[in-house]
Amino acid sequence: MLKAKNTLVLIVLLSLLGLAAFFFYPNDKSATHPWQPENLQSQKFWYQINWQNQAVGWASLSLEKNRDHFAVTEEDFITGRVQSQRMEFSFKRELVFSSKSPYQLSQITITSKEPYLSVEKQINNGKQLSAIETRNGKATELLAPTINYTLEDYLTKYSWLQRKNTKPTQIVKEFNNDDYGLHYSRYELMGTAPNSNNVYRVKHQLQNSADINDSYQSQASLLEFSQEGYLLKETKANGMIYIKSDGKVTINPEMQRDLYLASGIAVDQALGKTQQIKGLELLITPALKLSNAHPALNIENNRLRLKRGYEYPGQRSTIEAAHPRAGALAQSLIKSSQTINEKVESLVSHVHNRLTYKTLPASFEIDDILDNGIGDCTEHALLLTEMLNAIDIPARQVSGLIYLGDEKQRFGGHVWVEFFNDGYWQAIDPTWNLTNVSATHIPLMLGANKTPELLLKATEIEFKVIDVQR
Numbered sequence: 001m002l003k004a005k006n007t008l009v010l011i012v013l014l015s016l017l018g019l020a021a022f023f024f025y026p027n028d029k030s031a032t033h034p035w036q037p038e039n040l041q042s043q044k045f046w047y048q049i050n051w052q053n054q055a056v057g058w059a060s061l062s063l064e065k066n067r068d069h070f071a072v073t074e075e076d077f078i079t080g081r082v083q084s085q086r087m088e089f090s091f092k093r094e095l096v097f098s099s100k101s102p103y104q105l106s107q108i109t110i111t112s113k114e115p116y117l118s119v120e121k122q123i124n125n126g127k128q129l130s131a132i133e134t135r136n137g138k139a140t141e142l143l144a145p146t147i148n149y150t151l152e153d154y155l156t157k158y159s160w161l162q163r164k165n166t167k168p169t170q171i172v173k174e175f176n177n178d179d180y181g182l183h184y185s186r187y188e189l190m191g192t193a194p195n196s197n198n199v200y201r202v203k204h205q206l207q208n209s210a211d212i213n214d215s216y217q218s219q220a221s222l223l224e225f226s227q228e229g230y231l232l233k234e235t236k237a238n239g240m241i242y243i244k245s246d247g248k249v250t251i252n253p254e255m256q257r258d259l260y261l262a263s264g265i266a267v268d269q270a271l272g273k274t275q276q277i278k279g280l281e282l283l284i285t286p287a288l289k290l291s292n293a294h295p296a297l298n299i300e301n302n303r304l305r306l307k308r309g310y311e312y313p314g315q316r317s318t319i320e321a322a323h324p325r326a327g328a329l330a331q332s333l334i335k336s337s338q339t340i341n342e343k344v345e346s347l348v349s350h351v352h353n354r355l356t357y358k359t360l361p362a363s364f365e366i367d368d369i370l371d372n373g374i375g376d377c378t379e380h381a382l383l384l385t386e387m388l389n390a391i392d393i394p395a396r397q398v399s400g401l402i403y404l405g406d407e408k409q410r411f412g413g414h415v416w417v418e419f420f421n422d423g424y425w426q427a428i429d430p431t432w433n434l435t436n437v438s439a440t441h442i443p444l445m446l447g448a449n450k451t452p453e454l455l456l457k458a459t460e461i462e463f464k465v466i467d468v469q470r
Helices: 008-017 151-162 324-333 340-354 366-372 377-390
Strands: 043-051 054-065 069-082 085-098 105-114 117-125 128-135 138-145 169-175 182-193 196-207 221-226 231-235 241-245 265-267 279-285 298-300 303-307 311-313 395-403 410-421 424-428 442-446 462-469
Touching: 069 151, 085 151, 151 169, 151 182, 182 221, 324 340, 324 366, 324 377, 340 377, 340 410, 366 377, 377 395, 377 410
Parallel strands: 265 462
Antiparallel strands: 043 054, 043 241, 054 069, 069 085, 085 105, 105 117, 117 128, 128 138, 169 182, 182 196, 196 221, 221 231, 231 241, 265 410, 279 303, 279 462, 298 303, 311 424, 395 410, 395 442, 410 424
């Protein structure tokens, strides 16, 4: 069985970074500067989360104004069926700011619960930042320099629209839940929404620095604000949509379509046994253009051409320091292997046999994988990539599609690995124990932490079979 990390799971993780897009709507709408801390009032607001044209969860944000501090609480809850399994994901982040200018951030508590994984983070931002992270009961501590982050920083994304001579682009400083530091977001005013001059459309992207001309920007999400700066709707880069609601919505997973299958792309005829297919040609309908596509993706005149065991020329990538446990394990497994191909085959087989396939969230790290011995395609690919890099074989993850069989007759999201050998990148798949991937592996983009563009348009696309070579 396969699972796309670009389905519900990867969507959950990507939505965590976007939770700050929820906001407060004061009762006193006549307030001159509603986004200044002194004008905020205690409030709670609800949002419905939609994906693939169905409701999948709710989100809320509350502001509690106390005598000595402001408390901001963000919550997400998503539920649904993924490969016939009912899953629930919850996330909660509480930020405490001083009630006195400059309204400095003092504490953060983050809790998340997903299948097979519970995480709690307690962070104190005093003279030094201290953090305790507990993953499935195992705690680790971290000390780091204090960060300068205030309630005014948190509110900048709303307040900049209210300023005189509003700049078309605003760089916003935000707290990073993962490394406990700061990252920067770029908000760009795109104009007003169609048929409404009272709603502003804003594009949001992460970038590397506070430089407004920073060349890197992440995949964009689109937001809609009222003239007063209140968020009305957000469409994230992964297709998740947050819409302001009147209250907490009720979700019945039994009434939902399978969230994994809903993210896939249908094909007009059954393909039969994939291991017998040497080449495959598919027509993508309707016609579309893809940006940032995988180097081996062969599309011409909207026809997608695939072959078994794809490889392509390229440059050797720089190997980053591998996880020590993964490195020690890899070294122990290749003692009798002489060639690169023998080493690769040994590690592919080991990862395939070591991990029991289970549909998992995207939050598993190497220690979680090794401790639990379970994982889906992303865990298989992550572990194998770390092990190959540890023995000086450059490797990287690939996001794409794979045929799910004649019963489902569609392509679903999948993650596998490429390794570099003698001037070529070659594809391998530890989930399926393949050192020669099938012709139904469609590489869409390098990496496994973003949603491929083709998957974002899955509900609008169909594959038509032009030719099958066996």
